[in-house]
Amino acid sequence: MDSTSAAHSHLSESEIWWRGHYNFLKDKGYKLRSRYSPDWVPSWTNTKKVDIECEDGIMPRHYSLLDARRTHDGARVSLKRIDVSRHPYEIEIGRYFCSAPLSEDPANHCVPIYDVLEVPTNHNLAIIVMPLLRDAMDPYFDTVGEVVDCIHQLLEGLRFMHRHHVAHRDCMQLNILMDGSMFIDAWHPSEQYMSEDFKRVARHRTRTQSPPRYYYIDFGISRKYDASNTNPLEIPIYGGDKGVPEFAEAYTKPWNPFPTDVWYLGHAIQETFLDRYLGVEFLSGLATDMMQSDPTQRPNMDDVFSRFQVLRQGLSKWKLRSRVAHDDERSLFDFLAHWARRIQYIVRRIPPTHTSLS
Numbered sequence: 001m002d003s004t005s006a007a008h009s010h011l012s013e014s015e016i017w018w019r020g021h022y023n024f025l026k027d028k029g030y031k032l033r034s035r036y037s038p039d040w041v042p043s044w045t046n047t048k049k050v051d052i053e054c055e056d057g058i059m060p061r062h063y064s065l066l067d068a069r070r071t072h073d074g075a076r077v078s079l080k081r082i083d084v085s086r087h088p089y090e091i092e093i094g095r096y097f098c099s100a101p102l103s104e105d106p107a108n109h110c111v112p113i114y115d116v117l118e119v120p121t122n123h124n125l126a127i128i129v130m131p132l133l134r135d136a137m138d139p140y141f142d143t144v145g146e147v148v149d150c151i152h153q154l155l156e157g158l159r160f161m162h163r164h165h166v167a168h169r170d171c172m173q174l175n176i177l178m179d180g181s182m183f184i185d186a187w188h189p190s191e192q193y194m195s196e197d198f199k200r201v202a203r204h205r206t207r208t209q210s211p212p213r214y215y216y217i218d219f220g221i222s223r224k225y226d227a228s229n230t231n232p233l234e235i236p237i238y239g240g241d242k243g244v245p246e247f248a249e250a251y252t253k254p255w256n257p258f259p260t261d262v263w264y265l266g267h268a269i270q271e272t273f274l275d276r277y278l279g280v281e282f283l284s285g286l287a288t289d290m291m292q293s294d295p296t297q298r299p300n301m302d303d304v305f306s307r308f309q310v311l312r313q314g315l316s317k318w319k320l321r322s323r324v325a326h327d328d329e330r331s332l333f334d335f336l337a338h339w340a341r342r343i344q345y346i347v348r349r350i351p352p353t354h355t356s357l358s
Contacts, residue, residue: 010042010051011035014063017081021119028117030068030077030129055198058190067132067189070114076132076186077114085124087220091116093166094128094219102164109157111177111215133177134192136214137272139204140329142338145320145352146207147273147280148312152355153214155308158265159301161216165225167232167257170239171216173268178212208345211354223257231256241267245293259295262304266290279324282311309357320352321345 011019019036026032034040035056043054051057060066064081082090097103097110115129141147154176161168168175180187184203186196195202221239225232233254236247241264246255269287273280286307292298299307323338345352 010057012059012063015059018066024120025068025079025117025127026071028115029071030079031071032066032068036066053198055188055196058188058198060190068129070129076189078130078132078189080128080130081119082126082128082220083124084126089222089224090219091126091128093222093224096166096224097161097164105160107156107160109153109160109213109215110219111217130217131179132189133179133215133217134187136176136178136212137173138192139182140326141273141277141324142206142341143208143320143352144279144315144322144324146211147277147283147324148315148320149207149211149353149355150214151269151273151283151308152312152353154265154268155301155305156358157214157216158261159305162258162261162301165227165229167223167225167234168216168219168261168264169221169223169234169237169257170218170241171261171264171268172239172241173272174240175216175218176214176268177217178214181210181212182207206341208341208350208352232258236260239264243267246295255295258300259298262290262298262301263292263295266298273324276327277324278330279322282315286311312353313357317352 015036018032019038019040022032022036022038033056034043040056042051043049043056044051066079068077068079069075070077084091091113094110094113095116097108098113102108103112111130111133113128113130117127117129119125119127136150141150158168158171182204184205185200187202188194188196188198191198193201221237223232223234234257235254236244236251238244238247244260244263246253246260266287266289269283270291274284274287286304289297289299290304321342323335323342325334344350
């Protein structure tokens with residue numbers, strides 16, 4: 001078996017699809033990593049290394065997503081393959097939020113769409129080009145102020161969508177990402193704790209030092225409604241979080257998707273912060289109300305955002321600089337490291353938050 005055929009055997013079926021479109025994407029201005037080149041020879045060939053030790057040996061996490069480099073400026077981008085016959089509104093809604101003046105509004109936290117490519121071999125398929133983002137919850141949060149900045153952006157972003165009559169319908173934790181502002185090293189897209197070249201752990205600053213911007217992704221089941229439709233009703237579609245109370249009550253009954261969005265985000269706050277960190281108890285009452293089992297009893301996003309502003313207004317600078325301890329970071333070393341950073345921030349006059357009351 002020649003080296004190219006051997007390399008082909010290392011690829012999954014979905015990766016073979018991307019490899020088959022390598023030259024198409026290159027012609028459109030996007031270069032895939034060497035693993036997807038038709039001429040790829042694995043870097044561990046004739047060495048003592050194994051595939052998982054090498055940059056080109058790691059499989060992507062999702063069959064429909066891949067990273068690339070935009071050739072005209074070297075920017076790292078994310079490519080998403082979608083079936084437009086199954087998700088007919090994803091491109092439309094994404095482009096809506098990328099159009100002026102919405103794209104210029106700082107409250108807009110919808111992932112930007114740079115380009116949409118029609119796949120020449122299948123007219124039901126398209127490739128959306130977006131910035132390369134990463135898990136919003138990794139690395140761990142260090143201070144209350146960092147949590148406040150994150151929650152502020154998430155509430156602000158969902159309120160923005162709702163004010164423009166769009167229900168996300170799947171705004172759970174996995175559909176919340178952040179940019180790479182914190183990172184000194186570019187990270188590997190499939191193993192995000194590693195550097196892009198897979199030679200070391202990707203170095204990063206804290207969120208206090210280099211605050212990230214948070215984004216909502218995946219508008220595959222989202223819907224936009226006419227402003228005159230004040231109570232839109234939809235048959236439930238399960239997103240990534242299967243715990244929506246009203247869906248369990250009657251799956252064939254149509255529900256207003258806007259209160260469901262409120263539940264999704266409240267549950268994400270509960271799972272991400274309240275269940276895993278100490279020091280964020282001030283969020284408990286708000287999250288509980290967002291997760292009321294009766295959707296008519298949940299606050300709307302204007303009310304949620306206003307209540308959060310009152311909550312954060314009651315937090316002193318000392319509280320905002322105080323530590324939030326993740327389940328995995330409660331050792332004496334972690335405690336002392338936090339205090340060393342905290343003193344540094346005070347001396348250097350780095351503010352504890354980077355969002356403002358509004």
